[in-house]
Amino acid sequence: MTEISPLRRRMIDDMTVRNLSPATQRSYLHAVTKFSRYFGRSPDRLGLEDVRAFQVHLVSSGLSWPALNQTVCALRFFFGVTLGHGEIPERIAYARTPAKLPTILNGDEIVRFLEAVPSLRTRTALTTTYAAGLRASEAVHLKVRDIDGERGIIRVEHGKGGKDRNVMLSAQLLAILRVYWRLARPEVWLFPGRDETKPIDVQVLYFLPAVRRAPRPASTKG
Template identity: 70%
Template sequence: MAQISPLRQRMIEDLTIRNLSPETQRSYVHHVAKFSRFFGRSPDQLGYEEVRAYQAHLVGRRVSWGALNQTVCALRFFYGVTLGRSDLPERIAYARTPRKLPIVLSADEVVGFLQAVKGTRNRVALMTTYAVGLRAAEAARLQVTDIDSSRMIIRIEQGKGGKDRYVMLSPQLLEILRVYWRLTKPGRWLFPRRDGRGPIHPQTLGIACRAACEFLGVEKRVTVHTLRHSFATHLLEAGTVLLGHRSLATTTLYAQVSTAVIGRTASPFDQLRMEITPPG
């Protein structure tokens, strides 16, 4: 097993102290390591000019906006926190946010897409994703005990930014989940891996989406996040307002929102005609 350098160990400790998620920690360490390998030198021996040259290299390779800014976040953290060079982070520029409209499916397209997903587990997981507007990682890590049928809510633990929140539990989704539970008898994880040793990997849901697109021959690039965008759009089109906000993004900032309000909020999933028994 390769020995971790003192510098990398210090960065990992800095990330841990600040309670950043394991995913964020891995990402930051990965990007700093790539930066170091590009120049063939320890990153503490590199400065602003090297950072600038590396950013230009990434832009030249047409690296995605998300990857560019993950790199910026990692390098700003490394120089500002781990090396304590307060002069440098502010000089490392973020890439400009691209203004792109998300792909949104109509209600009929959502039905057709979900019915094209192969496998009971994957289909129900993606139904759940749309029904409550989840991210892929949030859907993958759902536990059976997160489903609260008495209050008609679902608890989402450690979502984006390490935050917990509650979302509505659609009556139609609840019936589907009950049938799914009787058919598959999952243990701790609602959507377990095939070997039962943990939750399904988020990428598995992405693969299921691509397979459904190929089966349908659709031109739209439908991803797990497309279902989340579609949920938000359909919720707002229905005129649903939580805490007086019409913006779903603003509403989700309020961790203290009443679970009673959330439980009474209708999911757009209930407007779809979906089969209660999910086919295999």
């Protein structure tokens, strides 16, 4: 049976006292052992610069960021708790979570999403936002007069940076807006709120309830 060193035993006792799970204990011990073997010395004879060099090695080896941070947790525990070097743990940096690109809906998914919005006004406001490349705050503040069907443009007042600008109005969006206008008959604001003297609240577009994809109706034969 392999004899456990006093240092290893002390770290195990420290983790046990703090009620770390068996899986976490195994992970921490593995990380500290790997750290020690990398330099060929007992870990209590290593310092912060060695930790940094070890982190560089792990990053260059392609280790995932969760595994990197697990190692950081283990080394912070070892130096801070087992060795009592309170000044070292805070100087051992965690790996930053890599930024991920947001999921982009394809054309069919966007159409299904918009079709699932029950309110004509909200659905048209969302469609305008997407089709014209507007910010939600810009779309809700559009006025009926801002839609210039003859020139094929939308006038955006006080947009990004407080500046006015014109954006392209496609024939498809113009057709959708004409149908909307015939049904809703907005007077001043293109998308009025409950109080028609004010535009629709932008929060309606920002925090729409989650829309579930409706199941496709079963085909019937008749």
